[in-house]
Amino acid sequence: MHNFIFENGTRLIFGAGCLKEYLASFLERYGPNVLLVTDGSGEGARCGAQDEVSRLLRTGGKTAVECRVRPPCPSSKEARQAARLCREHHVDLILGVGGSAVLDCCKAASLASVCRGDLWEDFWASRGVVDLPPLPVGLVSTAVEVGAVNGAAGLIRNGRCVWRDYPPCDPGFALLDPAYTRALSPRELAAQGFSALAGAMELYLDPVEGTNVPRDLLEALLRGMIRDLRTCRRDPRNDEARGDLMWESTLWGSRFFQLGRQCTFPALPAREAALRFAAETGGGYTDVLAVLLLALCRRLAER
Structure with missing residues (x-):
């Protein structure tokens, strides 16, 4: 590091x-x-x-x-x-x-x-x-x-x-x-949780020197986000899972996960493209993000 x-x-x-x-x-x-x-x-x-x-x-x-x-x-x-x-x-x-x-x-x-x-x-x-x-x-x-x-x-x-x-x-x-967060609709809850999950995954996939410890911590965080997002989709009124997901979603972008990196906060191309699309059209952010993230993971898996 x-x-x-x-x-x-x-x-x-x-x-x-x-x-x-x-x-x-x-x-x-x-x-x-x-x-x-x-x-x-x-x-x-x-x-x-x-x-x-x-x-x-x-x-x-x-x-x-x-x-x-x-x-x-x-x-x-x-x-x-x-x-x-x-x-x-x-x-x-x-x-x-x-x-x-x-x-x-x-x-x-x-x-x-x-x-x-x-x-x-x-x-x-x-x-x-x-x-x-x-x-x-x-x-x-x-x-x-x-x-x-x-x-x-x-x-x-x-x-x-x-x-x-x-x-x-x-x-x-x-x-x-x-x-x-109880006022969120099931779709809003799932969309916000997925947005955080996608950001954490892009950060995890970023191949930068000195990221072994941050990647290990992010992997544990990703597992928790996936677990709690699934629970919230099945039961949007589950207060414990929603609270855990809120805390996990707050943590992922912290500079705590940048410690030891050779560079500062990395570019997140899938997230950037989805945000740009939403700004230009007024909607569809998480839908586009899901497609782009899947394409990114497939491309990395084929290398």
């Missing part, structure tokens, strides 16, 4: 009732102005998390301005719009309520709101130097898959999907209550 330094700046709290128990205490650490980033599909509203967060914000004396993000992946335009709201309203905290698209937008906006240049051209596409601390980020998850709490965030522009990993953009806290 190659040399590495691992540091996790996020306080992850998992379990029933964690939103009501902990969010108010976290909010006390930040100023009065909050940007609330929500899922454009209405997922947070359906499960009740968005109403609860709004109530706690009011109770804590916070002033919130809201912006919405379309799943499955935010565009650079959406990130810039969120950053503009941060500057106009002198935001002290970016708080996401939703899944992976919400989290990625929060991370990108936290950087875009303070950077002096163009987010995409100077920092996303060309890996420019960051010389200012990004705005603080917090997350309330309402999805089985929230992407990488501690890892790379994705953005789409002109049909191109790019992931960038900048640890200071990680949320200071992340609250994951599996109860909020």
Whole structure:
């Protein structure tokens, strides 16, 4: 393995009732102005998390301005719009309520709101130097898959999907209550679980020097994801399996699985192509991802 330094700046709290128990205490650490980033599909509203967060914000004396993000992946335009709201309203905290698209937008906006240049051209596409601390980020998850709490965030522009990993953009806290995923339909539950499984599998198949330990850990994670995804498909109301799947789906994109790699977060061609298709057509992300992943596995097996 190659040399590495691992540091996790996020306080992850998992379990029933964690939103009501902990969010108010976290909010006390930040100023009065909050940007609330929500899922454009209405997922947070359906499960009740968005109403609860709004109530706690009011109770804590916070002033919130809201912006919405379309799943499955935010565009650079959406990130810039969120950053503009941060500057106009002198935001002290970016708080996401939703899944992976919400989290990625929060991370990108936290950087875009303070950077002096163009987010995409100077920092996303060309890996420019960051010389200012990004705005603080917090997350309330309402999805089985929230992407990488501690890892790379994705953005789409002109049909191109790019992931960038900048640890200071990680949320200071992340609250994951599996109860909020009960509002997902069986199809949504299966789609989110499969999306996480596909990402973990692409990462596992990436042949990079120094990945023996991460691959061993990913293999164990993949086995658990397959087991729990099958259980959830048979019984979508199985709280234990859904909670396990939520935690596994949260882990796969963590930079913990990048430790010892010779390079940073790798390209995931099947996931990138499916996200690009969804952004251009407005749907079909997991269907396309399933076809592309099967083709990728078949091609690798024939080598």
